[in-house]
Amino acid sequence: MKRAAIAAAALALALTGCSAADPEPTADGTVSQDTFLTTHGLAAMDAVEIIDHLDRQKVTERPTDLIASVRADELLLSSDDQEVVVDLPDNQTYVSVAPYITSTHDCFYHSLTTCLGELDNEDIQVTITDEATGEVLIDEQTTTFDNGFVGFWLPDDATGTIEITHQGRTGVTEFSTTEDGATCVTDLRLT
Template structure:
């Protein structure tokens, strides 16, 4: 019982924002203490934040975990298993945007769920171009949607711009923002 109280106390501190904000998530493990125990219990131990996101976002169907939820906020990757919730810091200089362009059907989404969000176009090749409001091309490449129908894109923080997607003769574009109040899940880009 005392150990559970210690773990829960650590989680409260993490959720209150008392975790170290200067962790380099590109080279260091994503978590220590209670976070590490949680991640280890779910097969994510030793991964940094970007590796956890990449791993989970690529899963689809029966491969997705059902014993916990993982959701991306602009500054945190939030986990919950129904009994506890914890947060791991996102990289300070990058923003993760998960994009699910669609033709016929979509779902409303603001914060991307790595364990439940499902897009329409799975395993499909897309042309993706992102331009900031100053006209600078931030990304222009061919990408393949994951089994969950999304492509995951790491962008600089504090960018406002436009994403353009082409697929099988169809195109679409919409605005995006990688700000502290920006959406990490973009499901409003219809291809026509």
Template sequence: MKRLAMAATAFTLVLAGCAPADPNPSSTTGQDATIDLLSDFGLAEMDAVEAIDHLDRLAVTDRPADLMASVYPDELVLTDNVREVTLDIPEDSSYLSIAPYVDQTHDCFYHSLTTCLGELSNENIELQIVDNATGEEIIDEEMTTFDNGFIGVWVPNNIADGTIEITYDGLTGSTDFTTTDEGATCITDLRVE
């Protein structure tokens, strides 16, 4: 069922421009394929958290064009359209990739670490994330967006109702989010105005 949902999402992302040309690569399994794929892209011996952090922080010009790295609620899927590797996300965590915008954005649900681009590249922002059910302020800090216009944060999983608020250059915007199994990992609907 998870693969069916991923295939449907991949089709949606193709339409949004955040996915590879072939969203259904042939899967090459086995330890050798895993080691080879990870080594080929400088990710050897990294777990999902380390690989996500590494890829998100790369300059756009340094991101591998032949690697698709998709963040799902429970796993990171890496593929070069020949081989596919899946790395598990820690059970107690969820990754949110957030691209605040002023004028332009794109539709996205599962973040692609190598192809998604946001409007506000290398900009200083103030970020607040709140779990509305508990009232807990999860994050309240100043950050700089990555070269791809996103910021990436690790938050607890199973947040059923949360709010993200960003202030940029005197402009503020907010959006709701969830980190349940049905939650998005790519937040592109947060307009600051």
């Protein structure tokens, strides 16, 4: 039911224009994962490579015929009436963060092809800490992607805080990589 709703939403969001030919369906009307990935220029990529490729892509080069939604344990790809699921690596979840100063949007599952954050191509300092162990999972200077997000592979079943500093402003928010945790963090305001 949930996947059918997502596919319907993806169809509604898809824009017309130049697009790849529709994948050939199998006898039961579905399309193979390999065929789907090849059609969308993602052949021979695993979930990590697909996510990295799509999240780092220039906004002007994003595919308009593909919706890519990051879930806690899978990557859901849909186009027109076709959908495939690519499993994420065991014990890891991708969390994408869009720090902001003045504007943001509500988001739970990060969309690699439609989400846009306010601070694109900006240098930031990121510290991600696991609250249960006190372990610093990420501590690095990085640059937000063209879409205004920056993503990190974090261990499953972790909860803690994300702290980002940019041009003298700092913000902190919570994260969770539990099964019902968000993969899209858009509530980190820099003040």
